Amino acid sequence: MSRESENLSYHEQKRLDYLYSNYHYLNEKEQSEYKYLKNKSEGRFQDDPVSAIAEESEASSSRGENESDELPVYPSRSRKDKAKSNKKNREEVTGLPKRKKGRKIRVKRILKWIALFFLLIIGGMVFMFVKGLNSKPTGPDAKPAVVEKFNGKKSRDGVNILILGTDGRIGEKSDETRTDSIMVVNVNNKEGKIKMVSFMRDTLVHIDGVSQQNIPEYDGYYDQKLNTAFTIGEQNNNQGAELVRQMLKDNFDIDIQYYAMVDFKTFATAIDTLFPNGVEMNAQFSTVDGEKVSEVEVPDDLNMKDGVVPQQTIKVGKQRMDGRTLLNYSRFRKDDEGDFGRTRRQQEVMSAIMHQIKDPTKLFTGSEALGKVFAMTSTNVPFSFLLTNGLGLVGSAGKGIERVTIPENGDWVDAYDMYGGQGLLVDFDAYKKKLYQMGLR
Structure with missing residues (x-):
């Protein structure tokens, strides 16, 4: 019984497969759980485990079974939550999104190193520029250059x-x-x-x-x-x-x-x-x-x-x-x-x-x-x-x-x-x- 059902979560499907493959060895509580999951996989409970558990309890009482053996409570989920859960389950099975996340982290780390590299280059260029600026010729005739008046105009290209x-x-x-x-x-x-x-x-x-x-x-x-x-x-x-x-x-x-x-x-x-x-x-x-x-x-x-x-x-x-x-x-x-x-x-x-x-x-x-x-x-x-x-x-x-x-x-x-x-x-x-x-x- 490996066919997946859209009415079950990943863990519920796994549990149903396990109970099915070991059906002849199940105790009464596990048999009740199996029936519940099987009915749910066929869409009988419309994702309402409370009603399902009550229904299973009445059936068990009529058979004289111990009422203390309750079924596991499976929380109700909206379609949106179910979609998120299914996506998460697929991610855990395939591992693809995790690798994607890992790639993003590596890309960010590489970009940070590249940015740091360019910052170091720019810093080095500025340092060398200042060094050159302060190493101007010395002597009695050496004078700093005078910036002249220049009414520059921008050209149309470049x-x-x-x-x-x-x-x-x-x-x-x-x-x-x-x-x-x-x-x-x-x-x-x-x-x-x-x-x-x-x-x-x-x-x-x-x-x-x-x-x-x-x-x-x-x-x-x-x-x-x-x-x-x-x-x-x-x-x-x-x-x-x-x-x-x-x-x-x-x-x-x-x-x-x-x-x-x-x-x-x-x-x-x-x-x-x-x-x-x-x-x-x-x-x-x-x-x-x-x-x-x-x-x-x-x-x-x-x-x-x-x-x-x-x-x-x-x-x-x-x-x-x-x-x-x-x-x-x-x-x-x-x-x-x-x-x-x-x-x-x-x-x-x-x-x-x-x-x-x-x-x-x-x-x-x-x-x-x-x-x-x-x-x-x-x-x-x-x-x-x-x-x-x-x-x-x-x-x-x-x-x-x-x-x-x-x-x-x-x-x-x-x-x-x-x-x-x-x-x-x-x-x-x-x-x-x-x-x-x-x-x-």
Whole structure:
């Protein structure tokens, strides 16, 4: 009698099976219990054990049986309670829900360990950042960087950051410096890639209040070089980055939210901290006076002494470069490509840094480098942005880096600035469209 009945609980069914299999050995009380359970399994008592027990007692009395031999009292259950009981009984038989509960506990424990792991990583990054922040250069000429006024505007896709590479040195006044590189880096865009646009410093622009008027040849409009905006802005209460931002907005309609001004010493220190073994580069130069070269002599600005800049030899080909060598390589412009060659090398250097920073160990050395950069660099990029987006930027570098130079080599008209210096007159409308297609504006 192993067929289960929907009118019996799990334990009642088990008891009935047991009594049935041992029926010939049952005493009178057990026989009464068997009859009760059998009748109940057939639906005779409608889950009313009180009536059933009374009925069985009357039957027993008529047979002269001892009234003290009562049947077990089986509590009445609602359908809801019965369903819960049946579910519980199945769980006890199969054990599946218990394993499910065990899995939940294990999953929660694993998630807690993962959360703790990430907290430790973040804590380590913050510690290394503070360490770098407090290890800024010392000396009579060392001064903390001044955060400049910058009216940053959000772009429609991702975050645009203006990177200004200056030729300044520690202790040198900002209005004495110039910009070797003007670059906008776009991150956190919908494509998940890093986009990089370099603006040639000799691009001619119009600066209100500075440009001369009534020059017949160019209608007195585009007569200032783009990098001049930085110097003029620095001379106006340290607003070099802001004036460059305005020029890029006025001429290319590009919105920029953050800026960072990186000088010689800051760049070299950050690279040496982030890459103790150097950055892998494949050094490439154009021809010099029409001749191919296997090596070049480049100015070694960081080792300048008494106004004299020594030379450093950089060979063509694959090699590891420390911060000083990487700086000198990216600034060289004495080959036949001139400023275009320098701009190309600067983009190569930035791309190499972003690709090679994917090493997980850079989470900590990188945080220390950022601390040093923050101590030495004028920037309005908040550390919270780097902390929350740093890992994402590493992933973006793996998807590729889109690079553009404005103007492209040969895509300009030769012109002159108001001082007689040769500049580049470009088609601003065409490059506005190009920047729009890239998603930078």
